[in-house]
Amino acid sequence: MRDAIIIGAGISGLVAAYRLKSLGVDALLIETSDRAGGVIRSETIDGYLIERGPNSSQGTQELMALADELGIRAEIVEGDPKAPAYVYHDGELHAVPMSAGAFLKSRLLSARGKLRLIREFFVPARKEESEESVFSFAERRIGREGAERMISAFVSGIYAGDAKKLSVQAAFPKMVNLETSYGGLFRGMFAKAKEARKNKAPAGPRSRRSCSFRQGMSFLTDTLAERIGEDLILGCSDIDLRYEIVSPKGSSDINLKSQISNLKDSSDIDLKSQISNFKSQIPNFKLSFNKSGIREEITCKSVIISTPAFAASRLVAPVSEELSHLLDEIEYPPLAIVYLAYDESMIEHSLRGFGFLAAPREGLNVLGCVWNTSLFEGRAPEGKALMTIFIGGARNPAAARLADDELVTLAHGEIQQAMKIRGEPGSISVTRYERAIPQYNLGHAARVKRIDELIGQNAGLYLAGNYLRGPSTGDCVKEADRVAREVARSM
Template sequence: MDVDVLIVGGGVSGLSAAWWLAQRGVAAELWERAPTLGGVVGTRRVGGYAMESGASLMLNFRPEVTAFIEQSGLAPEKLALRSDAPRFVVQRGMLAQVPTRLGSQAFTPFWSGCGRLRLLAEPLIPRGGDEAETASAFVTRRLGCEALEKVFEPMLASTFGCDPDLAQARAVLPRLTALEQRFGSIAVGVLVRKLRRQAAPAMEMFSFKGGMQSLIDALARNPGVSVRTECTAAVLVREPDGWAALACTREGERRLRARHVVLSVPAMEAAELLDPNDPELAALIGGLEYAPLAVVHLGFERAAIEHRLDGMGFLVPRAEARALLGCQWSAGVLAERAPGGRVLLSAFLGGARAPQIAQWDEAAIAGAALDQLTALLGLRDAPETTQVVRHTRGLPLYHGNHLRRVRDVRERLRRWPGLHIAANYLDGVSTRDRIVSGYAVAGEICSQLLAASGGRRPEREHVRPVPRRREARGATI
């Protein structure tokens, strides 16, 4: 056997699995198709602006992520966002501030009279719904359709790229659906936890001084793993005591035998590798749909933007009929993303709401973003720089009965000892969930290696325990 673990894919999922394995002293080799690591995450510096190609912020409440940030030395790099920073959504072509405090919901003009009454009636709504319930049905049933259209739809459309009419509530809103299941009401659940002093784990939103590239660099600073870029896994075959893999590289073929393989590539690539071994598993994974996403970065002189740019950005509900999902600006805590006197606007377009952007060229995407931002933010001048990042398969869609599909995949994986999946199409799209998933897969592999070696622990193991916490099953938010 050449190596204990082969990891295929060098995005946050694969890098996290490698990082946690190295903490436990397990040797791994990682293959990445692209010339650089990070997958959809990375920060490009253009004319003094720091432009994120994908993820731009982390929203964390998981101890695994906190442990990783501390143990990897990333803590001093963190740029925390104020949790009370104003958030905006578009309402009839204007930016409206979203009331975030529970107590303020009764008085804010953000809600109509009926919408407010419907929110206040939430504790009176009987428990209901089943596993197949969609996110739209769940939110409408508990909080009313105004809450769905003004807040939840734009939030889900931007974080998951999904259509809440098709997405499974328990997959995309696991914490809220768990509160209903446990307490019969979201508001009662929050209140009971407060009274019992079982406060939800602190929620932190942050980026890093070097942008999200700092996260990738910290994950990649890992002497325990041998990383090969421009190394595309092409064949994977089960052998009696492990897996044989073949990759195409610039130098020719690379062959490797590993006890365990972690697949951290997008669903279509995973399905191609799995098909010769298990066509049924390949079909389950390959059948997953993705939504295209585009990020348009626009650099402006501050004086060219009329809006006061407080808070961090805005989301766009579907009622506004725009391809734009939302926009973040660099004013405030993310000021380091733009040179002095300048502001970077980062607009997100596409998702399940506007899949047509996959057919648009860069000029059309940038033009659509600029048109819509001009009206919403009062742009007085042309941007001094424009960059478009396109992701044809941006985010996997948790549409249909996603949790059943995940169970089926996990069930099927049991037939293949030594085969593991850590990827965003199974258990959460956020970078937080990717780090948690890497932690889980590393733990699984270590237990299996330990059992196979008769309990002999690796000499280089220096893992520090991460506090355990009960968590609603599902993805993010």
């Protein structure tokens, strides 16, 4: 018997388990694979520190506070906040302008495109409340050029997604809020800057732009795993989750899926509501899994599922068919990541910046390239430049499935052209995800609302993960911490 069980030890599950334990809740974290961290995975190969998942995280207040609490703040490395990101357009890399002067000089947008972007100030707010695609929102507010060359490129960088399919309400709620609350993006940004000046910065850890750890992103997840200690069990297979309904006479294991489906066509509303009352009044879960050839069984009051949505879908199927279906609908396109190394002297570009993103209509297969050696220190041997190149995603899933040597040739060929590289690279590794980043496509905001309602009807059941309230590492830390506190309060 445990108070809470967390299933899935990526950053979401690790933060949730760590927080529960820190609040005195008897929590157990179980994971299928033989390591903790999920997609966060740093590895050193021949002196190159590569990231198989996120290369960095936004240094959010929550992440900084967690690093302070874990005593690992000194291990944080920060990217230069003034270093620009680049966009590949018309055969060249263009720094994304970060000042009015740079904007006027930039050749990323034509003169007409710049005028259209400035005119955003006068574009009226949209009246309808239905979900809108990121592309349509951007085109409506800043014009077609800005939508294609800036917003679509950034969508590739964050979601490996398609701006025409992603829901702006679900993927970028803050942007929508600028329009609905202030009348537009510029109006909102100016008003917020004014508010911030008036209220001054709040006390506590400040938010930073981009950060990682000296040893790579895994340092954070490894530290969390270490603190959770023996309450983290790796290598669990065939995980099965059931609601166990405790009746006054004792406990009986009821598979609610079959119970409720039997009632589907029934007009017996009373019986349905009795079951739902039962579930909300006496929550208890029975979890079973295989570990080292032995079938383990644990009963608990609360379960946090922190796996990807498609795995959560299977786990909740015995509890709610509708919830299972909603989770299964979330698209995760494939992604390939290629790591290439060059002598710095081979590269004409200054490489001062984060790297570059490719706008969709530029004819590249590469979605973007991170300049690891420019981003943080200690990522490669002296005199070498390490590049992390992303291929595939929602707009080009077939490219992610090419053979390793084809991926390396493609990546080198395309970044060579963009960055003016003379010479051949050393290939370090390739990472593949058949299902990488969840897409907050049109309909996602409504889907999450319904998921929340169903979770609300199943007392003791919680979800945490990158498919609900933000895909970034910082979002996952914030959300997992919030869910863990809610569980602790319910005990």
